[in-house]
Amino acid sequence: MICVLTGGTGGAKFVDGLRRVIPAEELTIIVNTGDDDDWWGLYISPDIDSIIYVLAGILSGERGWGVRGDTFHCLRAMKDLGEPTWFSVGDRDLAVHLMRTKLLSQGCTLSEVTRIIAERFGLSSRILPMSDQRVQTRIDTPAGELSFEEYFVKRWFQDPVNSVRFAGASETVPAPGVLDTIASAQAVLIAPSNPVTSIGPILAVPGIREALAQTKAPVVAVSPIIGSAAVSGPAATLMAAHGLEVSIRGVAAAYQGFLDMLVAHTSDAAVAEALTTTRFQVHCANILMETQQDRSQVARTALSLACPQIVTAYAAEVE
Amino acid sequence: MICVLTGGTGGAKFVDGLRRVIPAEELTIIVNTGDDDDWWGLYISPDIDSIIYVLAGILSGERGWGVRGDTFHCLRAMKDLGEPTWFSVGDRDLAVHLMRTKLLSQGCTLSEVTRIIAERFGLSSRILPMSDQRVQTRIDTPAGELSFEEYFVKRWFQDPVNSVRFAGASETVPAPGVLDTIASAQAVLIAPSNPVTSIGPILAVPGIREALAQTKAPVVAVSPIIGSAAVSGPAATLMAAHGLEVSIRGVAAAYQGFLDMLVAHTSDAAVAEALTTTRFQVHCANILMETQQDRSQVARTALSLACPQIVTAYAAEVE
Numbered sequence: 001m002i003c004v005l006t007g008g009t010g011g012a013k014f015v016d017g018l019r020r021v022i023p024a025e026e027l028t029i030i031v032n033t034g035d036d037d038d039w040w041g042l043y044i045s046p047d048i049d050s051i052i053y054v055l056a057g058i059l060s061g062e063r064g065w066g067v068r069g070d071t072f073h074c075l076r077a078m079k080d081l082g083e084p085t086w087f088s089v090g091d092r093d094l095a096v097h098l099m100r101t102k103l104l105s106q107g108c109t110l111s112e113v114t115r116i117i118a119e120r121f122g123l124s125s126r127i128l129p130m131s132d133q134r135v136q137t138r139i140d141t142p143a144g145e146l147s148f149e150e151y152f153v154k155r156w157f158q159d160p161v162n163s164v165r166f167a168g169a170s171e172t173v174p175a176p177g178v179l180d181t182i183a184s185a186q187a188v189l190i191a192p193s194n195p196v197t198s199i200g201p202i203l204a205v206p207g208i209r210e211a212l213a214q215t216k217a218p219v220v221a222v223s224p225i226i227g228s229a230a231v232s233g234p235a236a237t238l239m240a241a242h243g244l245e246v247s248i249r250g251v252a253a254a255y256q257g258f259l260d261m262l263v264a265h266t267s268d269a270a271v272a273e274a275l276t277t278t279r280f281q282v283h284c285a286n287i288l289m290e291t292q293q294d295r296s297q298v299a300r301t302a303l304s305l306a307c308p309q310i311v312t313a314y315a316a317e318v319e
Numbered sequence: 320m321i322c323v324l325t326g327g328t329g330g331a332k333f334v335d336g337l338r339r340v341i342p343a344e345e346l347t348i349i350v351n352t353g354d355d356d357d358w359w360g361l362y363i364s365p366d367i368d369s370i371i372y373v374l375a376g377i378l379s380g381e382r383g384w385g386v387r388g389d390t391f392h393c394l395r396a397m398k399d400l401g402e403p404t405w406f407s408v409g410d411r412d413l414a415v416h417l418m419r420t421k422l423l424s425q426g427c428t429l430s431e432v433t434r435i436i437a438e439r440f441g442l443s444s445r446i447l448p449m450s451d452q453r454v455q456t457r458i459d460t461p462a463g464e465l466s467f468e469e470y471f472v473k474r475w476f477q478d479p480v481n482s483v484r485f486a487g488a489s490e491t492v493p494a495p496g497v498l499d500t501i502a503s504a505q506a507v508l509i510a511p512s513n514p515v516t517s518i519g520p521i522l523a524v525p526g527i528r529e530a531l532a533q534t535k536a537p538v539v540a541v542s543p544i545i546g547s548a549a550v551s552g553p554a555a556t557l558m559a560a561h562g563l564e565v566s567i568r569g570v571a572a573a574y575q576g577f578l579d580m581l582v583a584h585t586s587d588a589a590v591a592e593a594l595t596t597t598r599f600q601v602h603c604a605n606i607l608m609e610t611q612q613d614r615s616q617v618a619r620t621a622l623s624l625a626c627p628q629i630v631t632a633y634a635a636e637v638e
Contacts, residue, residue, distance in 0.1 A: 041421030071392050077414035081439045091410040095396035102360030120400045 002307065003185035003217070007032030007198025009064040010224050010231060011191035012050040013289045017299030018189075019055060020292070022314045025124040028181045032193070033110065033129045034137035034166055034201030035148045039087050040078065042097040043104055046149070047198070048114055048129060049096055056121045067092040086154040111175045128181065130202040133172035137197050138165050139238075148197055157234035161241035164196055169204035174211075182211040187306030190221035192231065192287060192298075195254035196238040212258035219260045220306040222287055222298060223251050226265040231288065248282065249275060261305055263287055263298075321626060322504035322536070326351030326517025328383040329543050329550060330510035331369040332608045336618030337508075338374060338444070339611070341633045346444040347500045351512070352429065353456035353485055353520030354467045358406050359397065361416040362423055365468070366517070367433055367448060368415055375440045386411040405473040430494045447500065449521040452491035456516050457484050458557075467516055476553035480560035483515055488523035493530075501530040506625030509540035511550065511606060511617075514573035515557040531577035538579050539625040541606055541617060542570045545584040550607065567601065568594060582606055582621055 002022065006015060006029055018027060029051055036045045046065065053059035053067060060068040070090030079085045089097065096117060103113040109132040118127050139151040141159035151157060182188060193199050203209050212219055228246050230236045236246045244250035248264045248271055255262075261281045264272050265288070272282035283305055289295045303311045321341065325334060325348055337346060348370055355364045365384065372378035372386060379387040389409030398404045408416065415436060422432040428451040437446050458470040460478035470476055501507060512518050522528045531538055547565050549555045555565045563569035567583045567590055574581075580600045583591050584607070591601035602624055608614045622630045 040417045041424055042417070067396075071390065071410070073390050073410035074393065074413045074417075077386075077411040078417070081414055081418055081436070083414070083418060091390065091392035091413075092396040094393045094410075094413065095400055095402070098359045098361070098393075098397070099400055099402060105360055117400070 001028055001181070001185055002026055002303070002310065003181045003188045004029045004191060005188065005193075005199055005202055006030070006051065006191040007035070007047045007193045007202070008233065009050070010233075010289075011047065011193040011198060012054045012059060012064070013295050014189075014191040014222060014299060014302075015051055016054045016059070016292070017289065017295030017297070018303070019125070020296045021299045021303060022310055023124070024055060026310065027125040028128065028177075028185070029125060030128050030130055030178055030181065030202060032198050032201050033131065034135050034197065035152075036134065036136075037087075037147055037149045039089065039097070040083065042094075042101045044087070044089075044097055045100065045110070045129070048127065049093070051127055052096070052118060052121060052123065055118075055123045055125050055127075066090045087149055109175075111177070126177070126181075128177050129175050130178065130208065131172040131205045132175045133168065135169045135172055135201050135204065136167040137201055138167050139197075140164070152234065157237065161237050164200070164238060164242055166201045166204040169201065170206060172205050174205050174207050178205075179207060179211045182208070182215050182217075185215065185217045186310065187303070188212065188215060188217050188219040189302050189306060190219065190255065190259070192222040192224040192289075194224060194230070194233060194235040194238060195244065195251055196235065196242045199254070200242070209258065218306045219255075219258050220263065220302050221251065221255055221259055221261070222263045222302050223248050223265065223268075225251055226287070227267060247271060252280070252282075263302055263305065320347055320500070320504055321345055321622070321629065322500045322507045323348045323510060324507065324512075324518055324521055325349070325370065325510040326354070326366045326512045326521070327552065328369070329552075329608070330366065330512040330517060331373045331378060331383070332614050333508075333510040333541060333618060333621075334370055335373045335378070335611070336608065336614030336616070337622070339615045340618045340622060341629055342443070343374060344443040345629065347447065347496075347504070348444060349447050349449055349497055349500065349521060351517050351520050352448045352450065353454045353516065354471075355453065355455075356406075356466055356468045358408065358416070359402065361413075361420045363406070363408075363416055364419065364429070364448070367446065368412070370446055371415070371437060371440060371442065374437075374442045374444050374446075385409050406468060428494075430496070445496070445500075447496050448494050449497065449527065450491040450524045451494045452487065454488045454491055454520050454523065455486040456520055457486050458516075459483070471553065476556065480556050483519070483557060483561055485520050485523040488520065489525065491524050493524050493526050497524075498526060498530045501527070501534050501536075504534065504536045505629065506622070507531065507534060507536050507538045508621050508625060509538065509574065509578070511541040511543040511608075513543060513549070513552060513554040513557060514563065514570055515554065515561045518573070519561070528577065537625045538574075538577050539582065539621050540570065540574055540578055540580070541582045541621050542567050542584065542587075544570055545606070546586060566590060571599070571601075580624055582617075582624065
């Protein structure tokens with residue numbers, strides 16, 4: 001079993017690659033829930049949704065979030081009613097939010113809800129929220145402290161960032177299965193997600209960082225940074241605000257203490273070489289995921305480094 | 320000000336007629352909430368919605384409920400997820416349910432929520448739920464006790480009916496404004512709604528029947544029964560189960576103690592004559608509301624009998 005830590009659109013693309021390279025049932029995906037928010041009275045878990053949709057093969061490739069070909073009639077009706085509409089919820093997407101909210105109100109945990117929804121989609125991967133308790137990623141900006149969705153979606157990540165905190169994280173525990181998965185995985189992969197706001201909240205849940213340091217499995221991350229810029233999104237700004245150098249050096253620093261290997265872009269070969277030690281390797285490859293083939297290739301690269309036998313085992317079967 | 324008691328599709332058609340005959344701001348509409356139900360975790364108030372939509376000019380004429388031209392993408396996604404879909408909620412319709420549910424969860428009363436939603440639609444009529452407390456119309460059938468929506472929508476009102484009760488009604492009070500409206504109206508109109516499950520729940524709220532008996536305004540009902548059959552829906556079955564004759568006699572009996580005048584179909588002239596006393600009149604007219612013109616005509620007939628001066632006042636202005 002391969003464990004993946006993920007969040008954001010880069011994470012969803014990476015998981016899309018993985019599901020094309022090895023069977024979905026080999027994957028257990030630990031997902032960031034720091035972006036979770038209340039929207040129109042519904043509990044929205046954007047990163048879990050993206051993973052569900054990508055595994056179900058219905059993630060919108062065009063948008064990178066939501067359901068492919070979705071319509072927005074309810075959203076427009078909400079706009080006509082004068083309700084906020086800066087967070088786009090499609091009509092089909094709504095079904096998942098409604099179902100999750102109903103199950104949570106009936107007393108299910110987020111893990112249970114996620115398992116039920118994944119089952120209804122017929123998914124064979126295991127999807128685990130990082131915690132069943134609420135962690136809220138809060139972005140402190142000159143305009144005030146914002147939720148991640150406010151910062152990212154509503155305000156187009158244009159605000160300067162003073163700092164980032166994960167409100168509530170210290171009082172949480174990992175969701176059932178999270179620590180076991182990290183301990184018993186053949187490999188732990190960290191998706192090319194934003195280290196601060198996608199992977200950071202996961203690492204802020206007490207016990208997860210320690211489990212990553214202690215697991216016998218190799219821990220391999222794919223860099224979301226090429227040179228001194230993020231492949232997409234606000235990772236660079238957020239890393240800088242979090243005191244991390246915007247480079248593969250910064251990525252390595254974010255994961256210090258448990259990362260065994262970093263997959264960096266070929267253009268970062270010089271820094272990679274300088275970073276490599278006897279206990280920490282940096283492997284250079286193409287890590288851009290522009291096409292579906294790219295995604296599979298990046299997944300295959302990470303898997304080959306972390307767990308070559310699984311790639312060999314399934315090489316003929318998948319794709 | 321004209322007060323209207325209403326519920327169901329017949330009630331919505333009648334209100335559609337009224338809004339075409341007198342200005343909407345002259346109308347205060349007291350609406351049945353006995354059909355209210357929880358659906359996908361949302362609070363649904365079907366009769367309030369129909370009145371909102373008809374006043375907004377967007378009620379589907381084809382279906383008699385929901386928003387004209389609405390789509391059902393969320394419903395289909397719910398079906399794919401294995402959730403119940405026998406109660407059809409359109410994508411635009413969802414917006415109202417979401418907004419209502421959110422406001423209720425924030426502590427608003429149903430009256431407040433209804434006022435806010437009506438304002439957002441730009442409506443100038445006043446819409447009052449019969450009560451802010453929950454009343455649940457329960458239909459006892461050989462298949463067990465059903466909610467009104469289960470009986471009516473899920474099972475197509477095919478079950479024999481043993482009895483009908485309005486669970487919780489005795490512990491409720493009329494919503495703010497209901498008693499005042501009845502007391503101070505120029506006329507009270509009872510829509511051609513099902514006397515048992517549309518008007519019955521309103522009358523079951525303690526104080527409303529007394530207010531109708533005491534008001535100085537004439538109380539005029541339009542019959543939902545022609546001959547020995549309902550114009551539409553399960554009114555006949557429900558009236559019989561409730562011990563009411565399925566005829567205009569039964570309608571008169573349901574409203575005994577406060578009804579001053581009943582508008583019946585011309586084909587019921589003989590019974591009408593027999594029913595008429597010095598204190599209770601039955602007026603015969605065409606009460607079928609097949610076309611928009613019919614609706615206006617039925618509204619005009621009821622208004623002319625109850626409050627001729629308002630019809631004269633606005634005769635030139637509206638339509």
